[in-house]
Amino acid sequence: MSKTKVAIIGSGNIGTDLMIKIMRLSKVLEVGAFVGIDPESDGLKRAERLGVPITAGGIDGLTKMDGFADIEIVFDATSAGAHKHHNEVLQAFGKRVIDLTPAAIGPFTIPCINGEQNLDAPNVNMVTCGGQATIPVVAAVSKVSKVHYAEIVASISSKSAGPGTRANIDEFTETTSLAIEKVGGANRGKAIIVLNPAEPPLIMRDTVYCLCDFADEAAITRSIEETVAQVKSYVPGYRLKQAVQFERFDDSNPLFIAEMDKVFTGLKVTTFLEVEGAAHYLPAYAGNLDIMTSAALATAERIARRQQNDRIVEEV
Known part of the structure; x- marks a missing residue:
């Protein structure tokens, strides 16, 4: 079965670490877009070197990318203020959103506590x-x-x-x-x-x-x-x-x-x-980044598996 394509908004520390985690560890996710607003950021340059489609045009640049229609899950690793606008745009396109900011628009999600409860929510929040x-x-x-x-x-x-x-x-x-x-x-x-x-x-x-x-x-x-x-x-x-x-x-x-x-x-x-x-x-001292990106990855993989299973049921 093909991997679920995801996009990451935010080319800073968290977004870049998440991108690398997905590429190295995930058997069900594929990074289909990496989004920033600073074309000189290390994250965008690194993504480009790794062959990941990029845009420095922010959320508007993402929606205009050729492969945007194939994106099913979008991670937002920007800020609480920016996430509110990002979520409105993404919901209009029917995308599932995983929020790594403290915006708390969707239900709080911690994999080991309630990781299975919010898999159908349009937006899930990874707390902090x-x-x-x-x-x-x-x-x-x-x-x-x-x-x-x-x-x-x-x-x-x-x-x-x-x-x-x-x-x-x-x-x-x-x-x-x-x-x-x-x-x-x-x-x-x-x-x-x-x-x-x-x-x-x-x-x-x-x-x-x-x-x-x-x-x-x-x-x-x-x-x-x-x-x-x-x-x-x-x-x-x-x-x-x-x-x-x-x-x-x-x-x-x-x-x-x-x-x-x-x-x-x-x-x-x-x-x-x-x-x-x-x-x-x-x-290794940046455990605060690692636990956020690891929790987001675990949540996205559960959502992707749920979507893939639903498609199998529909086909049957």
């Missing part, structure tokens, strides 16, 4: 790099105990944060916080991102704090470890940095949650994660 890394842990705790509050801190190398990432900082915190609640299952979510200027650059590190009801600590640990293994199946560099930590708060030492203006008693679950990139385009 911090969301892809940490929300699976919140969801894992939620499977065992009610999570009243979850806070994540994503620390990434400043060198791995391009113009698009920097332009989306506010959207990052808002989108990730909302997804912690809607996908992770927490009553209240909070997200913090740190751009670390350290030299040599540090790889992505994430800390997840969950305040939940008292529960079997071994069961929570087991749920987190199983979830980490699921994420690792499509993000090889994803791992626990150390053992899951627990702290108990009862009536004798309650914890005040300022964000919720309430006193909490129960378990505090702390999880430390590390995400090493596959270095397909940028160095």
Whole structure:
């Protein structure tokens, strides 16, 4: 069976890494177009050298390309503001859209949590790099105990944060916080991102704090470890940095949650994660890029397989 043709809008770090991943790893996808707005960008030049059809004309240039009609799935790796316009144009042409910006127009999608639920949605949102890394842990705790509050801190190398990432900082915190609640299952979510200027650059590190009801600590640990293994199946560099930590708060030492203006008693679950990139385009410290592009690739492949199966059924 022929591969599903896809287009990538955004010739920066994320778009270029995604293009290379698809070309090296995917058995069901083929890059039919690579789109940017700067003809001198490294991404566009690299795509051209690799024989991928390119345009520096943005979304309008994409719709005018000879092979646009054959494109079935479009990845948007630009910015939250630009995505709104891109999505309107692409929906008018009936294209399936995978949003790698924090625009959050379509349903939040994290492969190991709800990857099968949104395959028919016209637009799916990949949340953020911090969301892809940490929300699976919140969801894992939620499977065992009610999570009243979850806070994540994503620390990434400043060198791995391009113009698009920097332009989306506010959207990052808002989108990730909302997804912690809607996908992770927490009553209240909070997200913090740190751009670390350290030299040599540090790889992505994430800390997840969950305040939940008292529960079997071994069961929570087991749920987190199983979830980490699921994420690792499509993000090889994803791992626990150390053992899951627990702290108990009862009536004798309650914890005040300022964000919720309430006193909490129960378990505090702390999880430390590390995400090493596959270095397909940028160095291994750019795990924040790797987890986004890996999650988007996994989602697109599921959508493509669904479309291919539907066509087989129709032909029968």
